[in-house]
Amino acid sequence: MLKKFKEWLIGEVPNGSSAVVANKRLAERVELSESQLLIAEKHLLQVLVASHEHVQDMLTIQAKCYNGKTPWNAAALQHELKRNTRAFYILLKHETLPVAFIGAWLVEGEAHITNVAVIPDYQGMGIATWLIHELERLSILEQMKVLSLEVRISNEKAKRLYRKLGFVDGQIKRGYYSSNLEDALEMSKPLVRVEQVDAT
Template sequence: MLKKFRDWLTSGSTTIPVLENGQQLKLSQRTKLSQSHFVLDDGNVLEPIVGSDKDVEALLAVQKACYNGETPWNAAALHHELKRNTNALYIVIRRFSEPVGFIGAWLVEKEAHITNVAVIPSFQKKGVASWMIRELERISVHEGMDILSLEVRMSNVKAQRLYRELGFKDGKIKKFYYSSDHEDALEMSKKLVRNEGARFESV
């Protein structure tokens, strides 16, 4: 699945909806989240926002906390995603303005592909990742996507369990997928169903 997204990204395609006044809106500009705040079972109040180029440092900080100081998506890649990739969407979760997690995705040709999900260790197993994935699913349905997909390390059994609980099905195994250590990846996907009775706010 990811090859399609890579081919699209390198092709220079920038299909964007155009309003009657000629203004073009990126996916991140036309997306509205369903909630301005949500409360965890432990009482923590979290604030989700649609990510922008101003959030690059926050995304780097979350990655460092999750990946032993490493940043699989570096500053240059994130700046490109948030400023130039018109079909990319990032949702950032904050507590008292401090980032605790984020999800990134590309929505292309009827498929929403999750590129990264990260939650800092102190907020893991609290439902943050589940909330982000469900919110992305809601947005993807609204945008007319048919499939939600991702890749996950074969060794990351905990994440695979979560994705299955959220309705993802196992796909093919991609050999030597991760460039850092050549670990295999499991492709997972979920068919999206439009709820005709749902209402969505538009910009």
């Protein structure tokens, strides 16, 4: 996916081709199904399409999820939110507390999840499940054919969740993660429009 995405970036026509103008609208044109989400019958979360103003929120979530580390640092997130016309990120907040986010790149029929993270106190309540379903819905509206991701081979919790949501195991990418050269497992899920299901 990264290779495909780089090829797309290189192929971008500067200054005003209609294709590029259309591409710029992804984060602006996605329409969320909810602006608020009630979780575990007690937490009313705000649902937002993230902008560059939310970089600190996303760093805070990552630090809580990855033992103080931020796999996507401030510069990378700024780039994603300001310049990447094919990316969008959904952020959930509980009042002022940043709780969770999911990000994806939509390129050539493939919606690729870049990261999904839910802070520990809010895990196991269905938040990642909701985020992935919402991303799936928006990806289908954007004519994507497949949802994909990479996950650390040791991340049993995430792999179990993805399989439960219909993802299937793909190839193993050896030494994919630069921090410790851990292998990644590719996982994917075909996206099917409701009318396609009805037609079969």
